[in-house]
Amino acid sequence: MNEQAARRTIASYETYQEAERAVDHLADRGFPVERVAIVGQDVRLVEQVTGRMGLGWAALHGAASGAMPGALIGWIFGLLNWLDPVVSGLLLALYGLVFGALVGALLGLLAHAAQRGRRDFASVSFMQPSRYDVVADDAVAEHAVQLLAQLPSGSSAARRSSRPRSGPTIT
Known part of the structure; x- marks a missing residue:
């Protein structure tokens, strides 16, 4: 992985399991998941x-x-x-x-x-993030967004970035 590569958030989730499911979905579709990361945001100590x-x-x-x-x-x-x-x-x-x-x-x-x-x-x-962002290298981010749009809705449906971040957000 290139540490210098620019990245952007392609989706946000309330739980780690949802973010993990999204990355697994990308992997199942042959996406180069080594260019993706799950980042915990707004971390607090509990x-x-x-x-x-x-x-x-x-x-x-x-x-x-x-x-x-x-x-x-x-x-x-x-x-x-x-x-x-x-x-x-x-x-x-x-x-x-x-x-x-x-x-x-x-x-x-x-x-x-x-x-x-x-x-x-x-x-x-323990550390507890308020949300988990799935980020991807800029060069492959659009493709990842397209693949995540095909992700079957699970416990919560995907929402566009214009809506509040109360669930998974695909941008």
Whole structure:
């Protein structure tokens, strides 16, 4: 793909699945989809609160975070045993899992205590665009618009760019 190529929006959709469906439609018609991109517009950060975070939950989250790396490191060290690497690997992986869980729980408790009650909740953050534009290189944009005009309407019908951007917009 040429990074310098001028591009223009050929359609806009409310959901990523609709934009993906449009690009799939282009691919099915033999369109050079390597000249197309899906661009999330008006991105916002959403932090979804998943629950309260007390000392018990902080220790549990820390233990879960430490257990897997501990098991992996123990397993790798166990494989270095020349006499019986399988048994050594499994045994040291078990020791590493326990040690990693204990260290993780301790670090989780310390991190939660360091917050001093300012953040007594757990959350997950993600980026969420308000719409998804399908853009194409100028040289092939008209052809893409023609092909997208043939796209069977799904959950929402295509609208011309003169209308509001509340659904897919083909320009």
